[in-house]
Amino acid sequence: MTQVGDLVGTIVAVRIAGEGREFLVDDEPVDIFIEDGTIADIAPTGALRTRGEVLDTAGAWAVPGLWDNHVHTVQWALAAERVSLGSAESAAQAAGIMAAAPPLPDGRKVGAGYRDAIWADAPTLDLIDQRTGETPTYLINADVHSTWLNSAALRLEGYVSPDGVLREEDAFEISRRLNAVDAARGDAAVLAAGERAAMRGVTGLVDFDMAWNADAWPRRVASGFAAHRVEFSIYPFDLRRAIDEGLQTGDLREDADAPSAGRGLIRVGPLKIISDGSLGTRTAACSHAYSGDPGNFGVLTVPPAELTALLTTATAAGLSVAVHAIGDRAVTAALDAFTTTEAVGTIEHAQLVRHGDLARFARLGVVASVQPQHALDDRDIVGRLWAEQTSIGYPLGALRDAGVDLRLGSDAPVAALDPWQAMAAAVTRTDDDRGPWHPEERLTAAQALRASARTSLRPGQPADIAITGLDPLTASGAELRGMPVTVTLLEGRITHAS
Numbered sequence: 001m002t003q004v005g006d007l008v009g010t011i012v013a014v015r016i017a018g019e020g021r022e023f024l025v026d027d028e029p030v031d032i033f034i035e036d037g038t039i040a041d042i043a044p045t046g047a048l049r050t051r052g053e054v055l056d057t058a059g060a061w062a063v064p065g066l067w068d069n070h071v072h073t074v075q076w077a078l079a080a081e082r083v084s085l086g087s088a089e090s091a092a093q094a095a096g097i098m099a100a101a102p103p104l105p106d107g108r109k110v111g112a113g114y115r116d117a118i119w120a121d122a123p124t125l126d127l128i129d130q131r132t133g134e135t136p137t138y139l140i141n142a143d144v145h146s147t148w149l150n151s152a153a154l155r156l157e158g159y160v161s162p163d164g165v166l167r168e169e170d171a172f173e174i175s176r177r178l179n180a181v182d183a184a185r186g187d188a189a190v191l192a193a194g195e196r197a198a199m200r201g202v203t204g205l206v207d208f209d210m211a212w213n214a215d216a217w218p219r220r221v222a223s224g225f226a227a228h229r230v231e232f233s234i235y236p237f238d239l240r241r242a243i244d245e246g247l248q249t250g251d252l253r254e255d256a257d258a259p260s261a262g263r264g265l266i267r268v269g270p271l272k273i274i275s276d277g278s279l280g281t282r283t284a285a286c287s288h289a290y291s292g293d294p295g296n297f298g299v300l301t302v303p304p305a306e307l308t309a310l311l312t313t314a315t316a317a318g319l320s321v322a323v324h325a326i327g328d329r330a331v332t333a334a335l336d337a338f339t340t341t342e343a344v345g346t347i348e349h350a351q352l353v354r355h356g357d358l359a360r361f362a363r364l365g366v367v368a369s370v371q372p373q374h375a376l377d378d379r380d381i382v383g384r385l386w387a388e389q390t391s392i393g394y395p396l397g398a399l400r401d402a403g404v405d406l407r408l409g410s411d412a413p414v415a416a417l418d419p420w421q422a423m424a425a426a427v428t429r430t431d432d433d434r435g436p437w438h439p440e441e442r443l444t445a446a447q448a449l450r451a452s453a454r455t456s457l458r459p460g461q462p463a464d465i466a467i468t469g470l471d472p473l474t475a476s477g478a479e480l481r482g483m484p485v486t487v488t489l490l491e492g493r494i495t496h497a498s
C-alpha cells in the first residue's frame with residue numbers, strides 16, 4: 001500500500017509515454033528504479049530484482065512530471081472562496097449573482113471570472129449598487145485586467161470610476177489588495193491548491209503572483225508545503241530589492257532548516273513584465289483597431305524604451321525575463337527588446353503574432369509560453385473583437401513549424417490549473433460540439449506533452465513522474481481532458497495517490 005509521503009524505490013510494470021519512450025526497444029512494460037530522487041535504471045519488467053518500496057502500476061502509463069508554466073498561485077488558491085462568474089451572460093446577471101452571494105468573513109463580496117466582452121449590456125455603477133447596496137463588492141474579470149466595483153468598494157479602496165470599472169494597473173492593484181490576505185489563510189489555501197495540482201500530475205509551476213514571493217515560498221515550505229517545484233517571478237516594483245538581495249534566476253531559495261521533503265523545490269524565476277493589456281478588456285496592443293471601436297488599438301503599458309531598460313537591468317543582474325505580450329504590436333515590441341538586449345526568457349501569451357515575427361522567436365531563442373485553453377475560451381470574443389486583425393490568432397502549430405520552443409500553461413485562475421486541459425486544448429482546438437478552431441494550429445499529443453514537461457523518463461533524470469490510466473499519446477480529446485492520474489511522484493516521493 002503506497003500513500004502520500006512514501007519514497008518509491010521501484011515502479012513496476014509501467015509503460016512509458018512521452019519523452020524517453022524512444023530509447024526502448026518495444027512497448028512492453030518496464031520497471032523504473034529510483035535512487036536519491038533520480039531515475040537510476042529502466043529495465044524490462046522482472047529483469048532486475050525490485051529495490052525499496054514497490055509501486056506496481058499493472059501496465060499503466062508513465063509520463064514525465066507536468067509543469068504549468070503560468071500560474072497566479074495565490075489568486076488561484078483563493079478562487080475557491082470567491083463567487084464564480086463564469087456562467088454570467090450579462091452584466092445584469094453578474095450583478096444578480098453577487099446580490100445572492102454571501103459575503104466573506106471580512107464582510108466583502110468577491111466574484112471572479114466574468115467575460116464582459118461577450119455581454120450585450122455594459123457594467124455600470126448604478127446596476128451593481130442597486131443589487132449589492134452598502135456591502136463592498138468586487139467583480140474580477142476572467143483576464144484580471146479589469147475589475148468592477150460597487151460604490152462602497154470604490155470608497156473603501158480610495159478609487160473613483162464613473163462606471164465602477166477599473167482597468168490595467170488600477171485593476172492589478174485591486175487584485176493585489178484582495179490577494180493580500182493574512183499569511184496563515186493564504187498559505188493554507190496554497191497548500192490545498194498544491195495538493196489539487198499534484199492530483200493532476202503536476203510536479204512544477206511558474207508562479208506569477210503579483211507580490212514579493214521570495215519569502216512567501218520558503219515560509220510555506222517551512223510549514224509543510226511539499227507538493228511541487230516552484231519558480232517564482234519578480235515584478236518590476238520589486239526589481240531593485242531582488243538585485244540588492246542578490247536573487248538570480250535558477251538559484252535555490254530555501255531555508256536550511258526546511259523539512260527534507262520540501263528542500264530544493266523553490267527557485268528564483270524570471271522578472272515578469274506586463275507590456276500590454278488583454279483581449280477581454282480590449283487593451284491588448286494590436287496593429288488594427290478593435291472591431292466597432294475605430295480609435296482603439298490597445299495600449300503598450302510599458303513603452304519600448306522602458307521595456308529595453310528593464311530587460312537590460314534584469315540581464316545584467318542575472319535574471320531571465322517573462323514578458324506578457326498579447327497583441328501583435330506588443331509581441332513585436334517584446335521581440336525588439338530581446339533583440340537589442342540579448343535577454344533570456346519567454347514571451348507570455350503571444351495571442352496575436354505577425355507572420356514575420358514567428359521565426360524571430362526561434363532565432364532569438366525566446367520561448368513562447370502559451371495557454372491553449374485561452375484560444376477556446378476566447379474563440380467567440382476573437383470573432384467579435386479581432387475580426388479586423390491580419391496576424392495569426394493563438395498560434396501553436398505556426399510557432400512549432402518555425403522551430404519555436406513552446407511551453408504550455410493555464411494562467412490560473414483564468415483557466416483551471418490542469419495541464420491535461422491545456423494539452424487537450426492544444427491537440428483538439430475545441431471543447432464543445434464545434435469542429436477544431438483553426439485546425440492547422442493543433443499540436444500532436446507528443447508535442448503537447450513535451451511542452452508540458454521539463455524532464456524525460458531516462459536514467460539520470462529526476463524521478464518526477466505521473467502515472468496515468470490511459471496512454472496520453474493515443475487518448476481522444478475528451479480522454480486527455482479527463483485523464484485519470486493515479487499516482488504522482490516528486491523526486492521519487494509520492495505527492496498524490498488515488
Ligand SMILES: [Zn+2]
Nearest residue numbers: 070072208411
Ligand atoms: Zn498571467
